[in-house]
Amino acid sequence: MTEPLRLGIAGLGTVGGGLVRLLDAHGDRLALRTGRRIEIAAVCARDKTKDRGLGHALDGVRWHDDAVALARDAQVDVLVELIGGNGVAKDAVEAALSLGKPVVTANKALLAHDGLALARAAERAGVALNFEAAVAGGIPVVKALREGFAGNRINALFGILNGTSNYILTSMAATGASFESALAEAQALGYAEADPSFDVDGVDAAHKLSLLASLAFAAPVDFSAVYVEGIRRITALDISFAHELGFRIKILGIARATDHGLEVRVHPAMVPEGTALAHVDGVYNGVVIEGDFVDQMVFEGRGAGAGPTASAVMADIVDIALGLKLPLYGVPVDRLGQIAMASIDRRIGACYLRLSVVDRPGVIADIAAILRDEQVSIESLLQRGRAPGEAVPVVIVTHEVEEAAMRRALARMGALATVLEPPTMIRIEEIKRA
Numbered sequence: 001m002t003e004p005l006r007l008g009i010a011g012l013g014t015v016g017g018g019l020v021r022l023l024d025a026h027g028d029r030l031a032l033r034t035g036r037r038i039e040i041a042a043v044c045a046r047d048k049t050k051d052r053g054l055g056h057a058l059d060g061v062r063w064h065d066d067a068v069a070l071a072r073d074a075q076v077d078v079l080v081e082l083i084g085g086n087g088v089a090k091d092a093v094e095a096a097l098s099l100g101k102p103v104v105t106a107n108k109a110l111l112a113h114d115g116l117a118l119a120r121a122a123e124r125a126g127v128a129l130n131f132e133a134a135v136a137g138g139i140p141v142v143k144a145l146r147e148g149f150a151g152n153r154i155n156a157l158f159g160i161l162n163g164t165s166n167y168i169l170t171s172m173a174a175t176g177a178s179f180e181s182a183l184a185e186a187q188a189l190g191y192a193e194a195d196p197s198f199d200v201d202g203v204d205a206a207h208k209l210s211l212l213a214s215l216a217f218a219a220p221v222d223f224s225a226v227y228v229e230g231i232r233r234i235t236a237l238d239i240s241f242a243h244e245l246g247f248r249i250k251i252l253g254i255a256r257a258t259d260h261g262l263e264v265r266v267h268p269a270m271v272p273e274g275t276a277l278a279h280v281d282g283v284y285n286g287v288v289i290e291g292d293f294v295d296q297m298v299f300e301g302r303g304a305g306a307g308p309t310a311s312a313v314m315a316d317i318v319d320i321a322l323g324l325k326l327p328l329y330g331v332p333v334d335r336l337g338q339i340a341m342a343s344i345d346r347r348i349g350a351c352y353l354r355l356s357v358v359d360r361p362g363v364i365a366d367i368a369a370i371l372r373d374e375q376v377s378i379e380s381l382l383q384r385g386r387a388p389g390e391a392v393p394v395v396i397v398t399h400e401v402e403e404a405a406m407r408r409a410l411a412r413m414g415a416l417a418t419v420l421e422p423p424t425m426i427r428i429e430e431i432k433r434a
């Protein structure tokens, strides 16, 4: 057996703790697989005294209070960054790369903002910067895109990329849980980000989507170019109407090459019931990738949580132990292309609209007139209940419409005195086969 591979683990929370447990359980198996013992040389976290329930797994392991000092520790061969965010995590990753040490990270926020510079630093140092855990948790989707799909031009990829928001939407639909209580459960299970608004506002999914799109299209996709909308405005009423109309509400990340550029968007969507993604529930993520030769492939698995995320982190460590080293975005930074982004205004697709209107003759006629003026064609209209003079919900499903026209119509409908709240619009995504 050759020299051990000595890890420095920065962060001992959900993922770091999971990794320690995984190595404790599978150290022998991993040594057989890689021909090297994978050992923890040093760790770093905020609170040295905290009981993390890790038994004796960290006995004799050196402790650092500072993640950069951990990265620089001469006994550390690989930095495993599991702190998160763009502060000390970034400093530690940069410190490791500058010393020619490979890095494994689960930090999508860091890579979505600084991935290009860090990819350059890793290439300069001639080491790997692996991030399988950063996207779709335990699903090996980075590996799939970087290796398995290498022979394809990718036409589109889309899916459910955030476990916490999927958990919330699923709980609201299945048990009638409130948004707040479902979020609290997801937090208690270790699924949520340190700032859970990243989960519920679509930011985390957008971080992940920008990474997947960069890999898929071999061009850096700036996170700020991603259109982002979260799930806060989704109500139990929308969920129930969705079911009635044959849909499930999911928050999707979509990256698709179109004639007017690359669409990269994250938003709640009505997903047809007969598709695989409609049944990806709870903390599970689902990713669909369309390659020109391989056609469509669907991946499903746990997108968050200690075990699945640690599994992805360990897969990256094993690659390093085996000497596998691939560029962050699949191709070296100086061979990456440029790609024009399509504005969300150019999206063409059907929409679900829900309006809270005064139950009074003529209201629907006013709404229909606006839709006619903006050339929005109605597929169906549903009014539930009867409450003369009071508020009632009206649901409209449109035919395909350009986003810009839909928005103009929404603004005009929202301005009607008889429309009592800003209208809700949820895009209907016609997903072929998957």
Ligand SMILES: NC(=O)C1=CN([C@@H]2O[C@H](COP(=O)(O)OP(=O)(O)OC[C@H]3O[C@@H](n4cnc5c(N)ncnc54)[C@H](O)[C@@H]3O)[C@@H](O)[C@H]2O)C=CC1
Binding pocket: 010, 011, 012, 013, 014, 015, 016, 044, 045, 046, 047, 065, 066, 067, 081, 082, 083, 084, 085, 088, 106, 107, 108, 109, 133, 134, 137, 190, 191, 192, 193, 194, 303, 304, 305, 306, 309
């Ligand atoms: N929890 C999950 O299911 C998943 C998390 N991730 C990513 O993994 C990373 C870690 O996430 P979690 O384990 O959930 O977070 P966590 O909050 O459970 O753990 C963070 C750890 O970092 C330590 N830490 C925080 N600030 C520090 C500092 N300034 N110096 C040293 N240590 C510090 C904390 O003490 C804690 O041990 C994040 O980048 C997150 O986005 C990725 C996939 C799934």
Ligand SMILES: N[C@@H](CC=O)C(=O)O
Binding pocket: 134, 135, 136, 137, 161, 162, 163, 164, 165, 191, 192, 193, 199, 204, 303, 304, 305
């Ligand atoms: N907070 C994230 C964790 C994994 O990336 C999620 O809920 O998906």
Ligand code: NA
Binding pocket: 132, 133, 134, 135, 136, 137, 138, 139, 140, 141, 142, 312
């Ligand atoms: Na993954």
